[in-house]
Structures are given as structure tokens and as C-alpha cells.
Amino acid sequence: MEVAGRHVVVTGGAGGIGRALIRRFAQEGARAIVAADRDLAGAQTVAAEAGALAVELDAGRESSVLALVAEATAAHGPIDIFISNAGVPGAMGGPEAPDDVWDEAWRVNVMAHVWAARALLPEMLERGDGYLINTASAAGLLTQVSSLVYSVTKHAAVSLAEWMAIEYGERGVRVSCICPQGVRTPMLDLAMDDPAGAAALTSGGLIEPEDVADAVVAGIRDERMLILPHENVAGFMALKGSDPERWLKGMRRMVRTARS
Numbered sequence: 444m445e446v447a448g449r450h451v452v453v454t455g456g457a458g459g460i461g462r463a464l465i466r467r468f469a470q471e472g473a474r475a476i477v478a479a480d481r482d483l484a485g486a487q488t489v490a491a492e493a494g495a496l497a498v499e500l501d502a503g504r505e506s507s508v509l510a511l512v513a514e515a516t517a518a519h520g521p522i523d524i525f526i527s528n529a530g531v532p533g534a535m536g537g538p539e540a541p542d543d544v545w546d547e548a549w550r551v552n553v554m555a556h557v558w559a560a561r562a563l564l565p566e567m568l569e570r571g572d573g574y575l576i577n578t579a580s581a582a583g584l585l586t587q588v589s590s591l592v593y594s595v596t597k598h599a600a601v602s603l604a605e606w607m608a609i610e611y612g613e614r615g616v617r618v619s620c621i622c623p624q625g626v627r628t629p630m631l632d633l634a635m636d637d638p639a640g641a642a643a644l645t646s647g648g649l650i651e652p653e654d655v656a657d658a659v660v661a662g663i664r665d666e667r668m669l670i671l672p673h674e675n676v677a678g679f680m681a682l683k684g685s686d687p688e689r690w691l692k693g694m695r696r697m698v699r700t701a702r703s
């Protein structure tokens with residue numbers, strides 16, 4: 444699919460990857476763009492630059508995702524491309540993270556994508572046209588050693604995209620999942636506090652949000668399910684798939700070395 448002439452909605456659009464996507468979609472000639480975020484002032488700034496509509500969103504509540512879909516549709520007609528990009532880092536560490544942190548990560552990193560699909564699929568399937576994209580992470584294909592919450596919820600986001608790509612792919616609804624490693628945004632800072640997290644995130648080199656936007660436009664054009672802005676991630680996936688025990692040993696060694 445080409446972005447030109449399309450109606451695109453991006454959540455988490457106030458900063459980081461979402462802002463870069465919105466700027467890039469404007470350059471590509473999208474017909475209409477919606478920037479949604481819980482940070483309304485930030486979304487308004489990005490929207491003003493890109494000639495987009497800003498909408499306040501709490502991606503962790505279904506009613507708010509539904510209201511976003513309704514407002515965008517009322518303003519510009521059916522949504523062609525919905526990018527569920529808002530995400531939260533969860534907590535550092537393992538299962539000791541409190542339930543409210545797990546709950547927020549499940550809602551924003553997973554259920555927001557489910558709620559968007561639930562709202563949009565009937566109309567997209569009827570039209571035989573549409574594109575659902577979520578931003579997961581390389582953590583959803585490999586792991587993010589600094590955060591169990593983040594790794595688990597991002598794996599769920601990848602699984603959701605895979606399932607939908609199989610189920611709806613031949614009925615006109617394309618599905619993609621964006622899986623970057625380290626991208627220079629405010630979210631990166633938390634994981635970089637843990638030396639092991641930093642080692643994992645930088646193993647493929649840090650890239651800019653604009654590099655992710657380039658990869659996303661190319662991925663949409665090719666209608667590729669997995670959008671991998673870092674080249675090395677496919678190689679790490681291949682190693683994990685072909686020899687999981689060797690991959691685990693390598694990961695343990697990396698964590699040990701980084702923390703020693």
C-alpha cells in the first residue's frame with residue numbers, strides 16, 4: 444500500500460517514533476493524519492506542524508480507543524492505516540514488578556491493539572481494504588533483558604499481529620508489526636540505566652526515530668508483516684530459531700559481562 448492519499452491514525456504521536464511517523468506520512472502525501480496521545484499538548488504541536496488532527500487518547504482504555512476511531516472517522520471518513528504505537532516501558536527487573544505496572548503494560552502494549560482491531564475490522568473487512576499496524580519491539584521477538592514486563596507484553600503484541608496477518612491477510616486487511624531495537628527516544632533512557640539492558644539495546648546500534656519512519660514507509664509499501672528497522676534482528680531471530688540453547692547461553696554471557 445502507498446501512504447499517499449490515505450487516512451492514517453498514529454497513537455503515541457506526541458513524540459519519539461510516533462512524531463517521526465507523522466512527519467514522514469505528511470511528506471508522503473497522506474490524505475489525512477490523526478496524532479493521538481495522552482499528552483494532548485504534545486500531539487497538538489506535532490499535528491500543527493504536519494497539518495494533522497490532534498486527539499487526546501488514553502490507549503489503556505477501550506472507550507478512549509473507540510472514541511478516537513469515531514472522531515477520526517467523523518472528521519475524515521474511514522481510516523485506512525491505524526498505527527497503534529503508544530507504549531509503556533513497564534518496570535525494570537522481573538516478576539516482582541507490582542500488579543498495577545503489569546496491568547498498565549498489558550493494557551497499553553497489548554489490549555490497545557486488540558481494541559483498535561475490534562473497532563476497525565468489521566468496516567475494513569467489509570471494504571476489503573485497510574491496514575492495522577502495531578509497534579511491538581525486537582524485545583517481542585528476542586527479549587529485553589532489563590524488563591520482564593516489557594518483554595512479555597511485546598511478545599504478546601507480536602503474536603497478535605502474526606495471528607491477525609494469517610486470519611485477515613487474504614481478505615484485504617494487511618497487518619504489520621514494527622520491531623525496532625534501540626531507538627533514541629525518551630523511552631530508551633530507562634532501559635539504558637541497566638548495563639545489561641544497555642548492552643542488549645545497543646548490540647545492533649542505536650538508530651533515530653526518522654530511521655524507523657523510513658523502514659515503516661518501506662514496510663507498508665511492501666506490505667511486510669515484520670518491519671525490522673535494525674538489520675541484525677533478523678539474524679538474531681534466525682540464531683534463536685535454529686539453536687535456542689546457544690542463543691540463551693550467548694544472552695547469559697552478555698548479561699554477566701555487562702553487569703560485572
Ligand code: NAD
Nearest residue numbers: 455457458459460481501502503529530580625626628630
Ligand atoms: P516515547 O516515550 O518517546 O513515546 C511514547 C508515546 O506514547 C508518548 O508520546 C506517550 O505520551 C505515549 N503514551 C504512553 N502511554 C500512553 C497511553 N496510555 N495513551 C496514549 N498515549 C500514551 O517512546 P517511543 O520510543 O517513541 O515509543 C513508541 C513505541 O515504540 C512504543 O510502543 C515502544 O515500546 C516502542 N519501541 C521503542 C523502542 C526504543 O528504543 N525507543 C524500541 C522498540 C520499540
